[in-house]
Amino acid sequence: MRRRIAPYLLVLPGGLWLIAFLVVPLVFMASVSTQEGDIVNGFAQTFRFANFADALTEYRTQFLRSAGYGLAGTVLTIALAYPVAYWIAFKAGRRKSTYLLLVLLPFFVSFVLRTVSWKFLLADDGILLQPLKSAGLLAQDFHVLQTTAAVVGGLTYNYLPFMVLPIYVALERVDPRVVEASQDLYASRLTSFTKVVLPLSLPGVFAGVLMTFVPMTADYVNAAILGGPANTMIGNIIQTEYLVNNDYPAGAALSFTLMAAMLIGIFVYARALGTENVLEAAAR
Amino acid sequence: MSGPLSPALPAVAAGGPRTGPARRPRKRWGDRLLYGYTWLVLIWLFAPIAVMIAFGFNDTRSKSNVSWQGFTFKWWGRLGDYPDLTLAVVNSVTIALLATLITTVLGTLMGVALGRYRFRGQGATNLVMFAAISSPELVMGASLLSLFVSLGVQTGYYTIVIAHVLFAVSFVAVTVRARVVGLDPSIEEAARDLGASTWVTFWRVTFPMILPGVVSGALLAFALSIDDFVITQFTSGPTITFPLWIYGAVRIGVPPQVNILGTLIFAVGVAIAVINTVTSRRRT
Numbered sequence: 273m274r275r276r277i278a279p280y281l282l283v284l285p286g287g288l289w290l291i292a293f294l295v296v297p298l299v300f301m302a303s304v305s306t307q308e309g310d311i312v313n314g315f316a317q318t319f320r321f322a323n324f325a326d327a328l329t330e331y332r333t334q335f336l337r338s339a340g341y342g343l344a345g346t347v348l349t350i351a352l353a354y355p356v357a358y359w360i361a362f363k364a365g366r367r368k369s370t371y372l373l374l375v376l377l378p379f380f381v382s383f384v385l386r387t388v389s390w391k392f393l394l395a396d397d398g399i400l401l402q403p404l405k406s407a408g409l410l411a412q413d414f415h416v417l418q419t420t421a422a423v424v425g426g427l428t429y430n431y432l433p434f435m436v437l438p439i440y441v442a443l444e445r446v447d448p449r450v451v452e453a454s455q456d457l458y459a460s461r462l463t464s465f466t467k468v469v470l471p472l473s474l475p476g477v478f479a480g481v482l483m484t485f486v487p488m489t490a491d492y493v494n495a496a497i498l499g500g501p502a503n504t505m506i507g508n509i510i511q512t513e514y515l516v517n518n519d520y521p522a523g524a525a526l527s528f529t530l531m532a533a534m535l536i537g538i539f540v541y542a543r544a545l546g547t548e549n550v551l552e553a554a555a556r
Numbered sequence: 557m558s559g560p561l562s563p564a565l566p567a568v569a570a571g572g573p574r575t576g577p578a579r580r581p582r583k584r585w586g587d588r589l590l591y592g593y594t595w596l597v598l599i600w601l602f603a604p605i606a607v608m609i610a611f612g613f614n615d616t617r618s619k620s621n622v623s624w625q626g627f628t629f630k631w632w633g634r635l636g637d638y639p640d641l642t643l644a645v646v647n648s649v650t651i652a653l654l655a656t657l658i659t660t661v662l663g664t665l666m667g668v669a670l671g672r673y674r675f676r677g678q679g680a681t682n683l684v685m686f687a688a689i690s691s692p693e694l695v696m697g698a699s700l701l702s703l704f705v706s707l708g709v710q711t712g713y714y715t716i717v718i719a720h721v722l723f724a725v726s727f728v729a730v731t732v733r734a735r736v737v738g739l740d741p742s743i744e745e746a747a748r749d750l751g752a753s754t755w756v757t758f759w760r761v762t763f764p765m766i767l768p769g770v771v772s773g774a775l776l777a778f779a780l781s782i783d784d785f786v787i788t789q790f791t792s793g794p795t796i797t798f799p800l801w802i803y804g805a806v807r808i809g810v811p812p813q814v815n816i817l818g819t820l821i822f823a824v825g826v827a828i829a830v831i832n833t834v835t836s837r838r839r840t
């Protein structure tokens with residue numbers, strides 16, 4: 273008897289916390305999303321589903337832009353992270369843990385501060401552009417900040433380690449004997465990579481995609497700090513509706529839509545590929 | 557988000573190169589290319605951090621600290637120039653300590669339950685943890701604020717703590733779970749055979765063995781909390797933390813004191829990570 277209730281007692285406090293502050297708030301957000309009113313006179317539940325239609329028509333551009341930035345950032349992170357993870361897993365030898373630590377070191381600087389540092393670096397009169405402009409190599413009005421490139425670059429920068437880690441974990445598990453076997457069977461180095469190593473590492477890439485695409489698409493810090501008015505993402509809109517305009521129903525409708533789109537993706541992912549890759553990568 | 561203070565890093569060190577005994581002593585050009593690529597990515601990762609550290613020593617006169625004016629130590633003596641900045645840093649640290657304490661207790665209990673027992677609802681628990689790790693912070697923040705607004709709870713210091721425990725608890729649970737799964741059950745059986753009660757077995761046998769996982773989890777929780785921006789912004793009300801202060805200062809100019817404080821936090825984080833890596837390498 274004791275053994276049977278023990279796990280429940282252990283899970284209970286943490287589980288209740290997750291239910292009370294993760295699951296229940298979603299129900300409240302759903303409720304808020306169909307309310308009407310304003311911060312002064314209060315909000316009333318009128319089941320106004322038109323909030324969703326309004327939100328989607330008004331901010332369609334920002335939704336699409338966010339998905340586009342998320343996609344571009346994810347592709348870039350894969351391109352940057354895969355070779356690095358490959359090198360650490362197979363070539364770094366006894367210095368593996370040192371290199372992994374190097375990849376993770378930026379985390380010791382606050383996410384906002386790292387992004388602000390990029391703003392310093394890329395500023396129109398900053399240490400990168402000013403010398404080039406003085407030397408006449410760049411036009412005086414050349415700028416990086418307030419462009420799509422700056423925002424996508426910032427997103428890629430900030431989420432890169434989340435791609436390196438899961439790919440590394442998957443590659444690290446590839447049995448070197450399998451690779452040797454393929455080469456003994458006269459596969460070229462390229463063939464043995466594309467037919468053996470790459471397929472075995474795909475679960476890691478998928479986990480990385482989930483861990484980068486979702487937060488990138490919902491990000492607003494990079495667009496706020498590095499971007500301009502033409503780079504507004506859906507996160508910026510939701511943040512403004514909640515924290516500046518105090519228009520909670522509009523914000524809730526937007527973020528509910530965003531979440532629904534992502535949850536469908538996340539659950540399809542969990543069904544198809546299981547939750548283990550992500551949970552394991554998180555445990556590192 | 558994944559583990560900056562990562563526990564599992566060092567485990568890989570023991571094996572040495574995995575490609576077998578030096579099959580080809582000569583380094584291939586492909587390997588050199590990968591090596592160079594890895595270092596380019598690492599340099600890119602460190603560029604803004606180097607800028608952050610350097611500009612703490614910049615003898616800037618204006619409020620915008622973007623161009624190099626000469627070297628000075630004077631800002632180190634004027635760290636306390638902005639009382640609200642000092643308060644923000646104090647808030648960040650105390651919130652992180654409080655959130656870490658709660659998170660570590662709840663997460664450890666969950667991790668033990670998930671690693672040790674098979675029980676109904678385990679799949680659901682895993683799924684909720686997976687959702688907590690993979691949902692965008694923006695959605696968690698927006699739904700938490702919806703909850704607090706609907707219930708008329710004034711957001712502030714303690715709602716930030718609630719939110720930080722929420723997003724960190726799953727990371728601690730999976731970290732501890734990984735450690736529990738790796739334990740040899742016969743050691744505990746031996747303790748029980750020798751007449752130890754369940755309670756004594758846990759504290760004298762099990763807990764010391766999972767302690768490294770608990771410590772790593774706690775460090776991770778602290779790092780996640782002190783760095784957090786998005787959920788914090790939604791749940792902070794009038795309370796200001798270090799990342800929130802920086803974000804607020806971006807438009808008017810970030811003073812060098814921020815760079816110095818960022819550098820100090822970075823130095824402490826790196827020191828802890830290195831100690832953690834070295835000690836856990838010794839343990840294994």
